[in-house]
Amino acid sequence: MLPLLSLEERETARSDPIDGIDGTVCDVARTPRVRVHDALTTAREDGFETLQEIAVRDLLERLATAGQLFFGRGVPAHSGELPPFERYQRRVVAATGMPAGWVRTAAHWIAFGLRHLSESLRAQSPTGGLEVYDDPGYVRETNVGLAFAPRVRALGATMPANDPTVYVWPVVALAMKIPLVLRPSDRDPFTAIRLGRALRRAGIPASAVHVLPGDRSIGETVCRDADHAMAFGGDAVVDRFRSDPTVSTYGPGESVAVLARDPTDRELETLARGVARSGGRACFCLTRLVATGECDADALATRLADRIVRVDATRCGSLYDERTGVPGFSPRRAEQIDATVGELTGTDVTADRRGGGRDCACDAGRGSDSDSRLLERDGVARLLPTVLRTDELVPELPFQFAGVTRRDVDELPDCLDGAYLGVVIGDDDLERTFVRSPEIRKVYGGRYPAAVDLRETHETYLGSELYETTTYDPG
Incomplete structure (x- = not known):
């Protein structure tokens, strides 16, 4: 025990x-x-x-x-x-x-x-x-x-x-x-x-x-x-x-990236890392990517899907193999999450990219057709990384999942209903607007952060909750 x-x-x-x-x-x-x-x-x-x-x-x-x-x-x-x-x-x-x-x-x-x-x-x-x-x-x-x-x-x-x-x-x-x-x-x-x-x-x-x-x-x-x-x-x-x-x-973090122009390849790599890291389960993982201004939402979804499939969908062997990147679930829990994704409106841009490069460990059991998101083998289910092109702002789900949508710049950031982490690319004024918004807790301009940094806040500084500044004049 x-x-x-x-x-x-x-x-x-x-x-x-x-x-x-x-x-x-x-x-x-x-x-x-x-x-x-x-x-x-x-x-x-x-x-x-x-x-x-x-x-x-x-x-x-x-x-x-x-x-x-x-x-x-x-x-x-x-x-x-x-x-x-x-x-x-x-x-x-x-x-x-x-x-x-x-x-x-x-x-x-x-x-x-x-x-x-x-x-x-x-x-x-x-x-x-x-x-x-x-x-x-x-x-x-x-x-x-x-x-x-x-x-x-x-x-x-x-x-x-x-x-x-x-x-x-x-x-x-x-x-x-x-x-x-x-x-x-x-x-x-x-x-x-x-x-x-x-x-x-x-x-x-x-x-x-x-x-x-x-x-x-x-x-x-x-x-x-x-x-x-x-x-x-x-x-x-x-x-x-x-x-x-x-x-x-x-x-739930419902972390977001807002792009006012098409991202460079390097910027896109950081966004893909934001979706994929920690198996998609951390509050700082990107859930929502919002195109505005001159950013083409369809092209963004396609390019992101290509990166996400390459980053992790080829690494879904045994969960005990440290090369594996895709998390596992009980079959019942995986079915519930898969059903939630299925109820969202939009197009699964990653569907036609699954299959060819998959590890053979995922090619057996239910869902082995090439465009299936849900795979099951030996009692363990997998949900392969998924990018949805949608008009909705998607909910946060505990796997490598993101929704790409489009919003007018004057709707931002109010339409987001808050986010733990916000990335802004291509619009300095919008970046400042995010900084001033009490609903966006951490803002990064131009890229998704490479690592967790304890010098930064985790929404707020813990010290501000545990300590206070008082007057002290020892005479």
């Missing part, structure tokens, strides 16, 4: 199976409600006080070691060991259908992010330095005394299963000396438990790291009762908290 982590690892009287894409993966503990109260109390009291006593640079070194332990590479001999990375990797693949290569990439970014947390802390510091996390007082305008002081003593988070990379963002709180209480997704408790173990073995106090697997009511209790919380997930999860000012919500 996978345990809960709260001061110590505990199994519980009740456990539930983790049902993967083709069967049960293992059992995981169910956290009793009273344990949530105990974990938050421990975090606020002993966890908070203990973290305050650790110098920030020492804390950052421990977090960097935790990243090495999590990834299983370059681990200092004195730091202890975790179960082999490959066991973790296989369990995440079996539970979520995320291809093994993307799981390894996510683990790399977790390790990289923990190694470079100092850069994130400097970006969020009012002075640009790390000293304020040890001694909060500082001076502005030569004689104005201020302090960068904690607003909260514990951060709660209910986590998703779409992409392990997302765990980097709440861990920033530990670098800022704020304890963390996590409720992982039922589909992927493996990442949270492995990360919690790595943090503890690297020297982060056990009173400051709590991992509480359980049903959604446990996540809701964590978010409601923590001083501040982060709620990740679909609309059904985040809608519960949208009106609560103490909970920051991170729902």
Whole structure:
């Protein structure tokens, strides 16, 4: 049984199976409600006080070691060991259908992010330095005394299963000396438990790291009762908290690219990467491409389809093969998603491009005709990358899927109803309009970003939720 982590690892009287894409993966503990109260109390009291006593640079070194332990590479001999990375990797693949290569990439970014947390802390510091996390007082305008002081003593988070990379963002709180209480997704408790173990073995106090697997009511209790919380997930999860000012919500990204002219080949490659990365499951994956101005929507859809098929549809072998790029699903879930795509109006531009270059692992079983999106083999279903040319703004779906549509420039960005990430190509004025829009959280001009950068916001800076600037004049 996978345990809960709260001061110590505990199994519980009740456990539930983790049902993967083709069967049960293992059992995981169910956290009793009273344990949530105990974990938050421990975090606020002993966890908070203990973290305050650790110098920030020492804390950052421990977090960097935790990243090495999590990834299983370059681990200092004195730091202890975790179960082999490959066991973790296989369990995440079996539970979520995320291809093994993307799981390894996510683990790399977790390790990289923990190694470079100092850069994130400097970006969020009012002075640009790390000293304020040890001694909060500082001076502005030569004689104005201020302090960068904690607003909260514990951060709660209910986590998703779409992409392990997302765990980097709440861990920033530990670098800022704020304890963390996590409720992982039922589909992927493996990442949270492995990360919690790595943090503890690297020297982060056990009173400051709590991992509480359980049903959604446990996540809701964590978010409601923590001083501040982060709620990740679909609309059904985040809608519960949208009106609560103490909970920051991170729902479907519905990230968008708007093109006012036809993209160059290099620009198009970055857009294709935006659709394909992380198996199409991350909030920063592009879902909507909007042509406006002089951009030809039909040509954009055709060119994008060519890139998407070349990028990933030729790599749909075993999910445990790190060359595989296309995620897997249970047959029932794949049929539901495929039916959703089928209900959308428009033309599947990728349909006549499927088939010829496919790995033979996908050529057996139902849906093996050359234009089929849904393929099934050995109880595992695949949805091949799909580009839809449509008049609709398509919904976000958990595979490599995007819709290309056209809108007049004066409709933008209001018609989008918000987006986690916006790319604007070919119109500087529209780019500024996106920057000024409170509904578009991150804006990139001219290209889709090459990598996650912790110096940037994740919608907002976590530091703005955990810390506040106050007046402090020590006389």
